[in-house]
Amino acid sequence: MDIASPTLCAPSMGWDVPWILLLLLTVGQGVAILALSIVLWSRRAQGAPSRGSRMRCYDCGGSPSSSCKETVTTCGEGERCGFLDRRPQPGPGQIKLSGKPSVTLIRQYPACVAAHHCNQVETESVGDVTYTTHRDCCLGDLCNSAVASHVAPACVLAAAATTLAWLLLGLWSG
Numbered sequence: 001m002d003i004a005s006p007t008l009c010a011p012s013m014g015w016d017v018p019w020i021l022l023l024l025l026t027v028g029q030g031v032a033i034l035a036l037s038i039v040l041w042s043r044r045a046q047g048a049p050s051r052g053s054r055m056r057c058y059d060c061g062g063s064p065s066s067s068c069k070e071t072v073t074t075c076g077e078g079e080r081c082g083f084l085d086r087r088p089q090p091g092p093g094q095i096k097l098s099g100k101p102s103v104t105l106i107r108q109y110p111a112c113v114a115a116h117h118c119n120q121v122e123t124e125s126v127g128d129v130t131y132t133t134h135r136d137c138c139l140g141d142l143c144n145s146a147v148a149s150h151v152a153p154a155c156v157l158a159a160a161a162t163t164l165a166w167l168l169l170g171l172w173s174g
Contacts, residue, residue: 018169025165032158056141057081060109072142075112081144082113082137089123089130110144113137 058081059073075081085108118137123130138144 021165021169025162025169029158029162055079055081055112057112058110058142058144059112073112078115079112080115080118080137081140081142082111082118082135083144084109084111084113085134085136087132087134089132 054077055075056072057075059071059075061071113135115137117135120135122133122135124133125131
């Protein structure tokens with residue numbers, strides 16, 4: 001009767017543990033990126049307006065006040081949620097005082113934007129002042145909130161986990 005030697009059941013000493021950990025880390029990152037992509041794609045697909053539907057957006061009505069974040073409006077047909085950024089441009093008649101920091105009035109506020117004006121820049125003159133207006137659009141209901149996106153913290157967390165894994169791998173392998 002043959003009895004198996006206990007040394008045959010023990011793992012071989014030739015296992016490359018750092019390589020296996022690196023492989024697991026890479027596969028884990030791939031799965032995390034795939035899952036995040038699916039979640040973002042589904043949000044974008046849900047937020048895309050269908051024909052005939054109107055979007056709900058934050059709208060300040062032309063005045064960037066703190067209370068306008070609570071004002072929700074239904075945009076008209078062919079409009080999307082977005083931001084207006086209006087800045088005065090320095091003119092040739094403006095005098096810059098030495099030793100005084102220049103102050104620029106920037107008015108950025110959420111609004112409904114006509115789809116054909118999305119991501120465009122327009123210039124207009126009012127009296128002696130020339131203003132540049134940037135119109136940026138986003139997809140989805142109430143997407144023009146000033147609340148920070150949840151994607152950026154997730155990316156920072158993923159980068160921190162990756163860095164920690166690389167450091168631990170380096171410490172473990174010697």
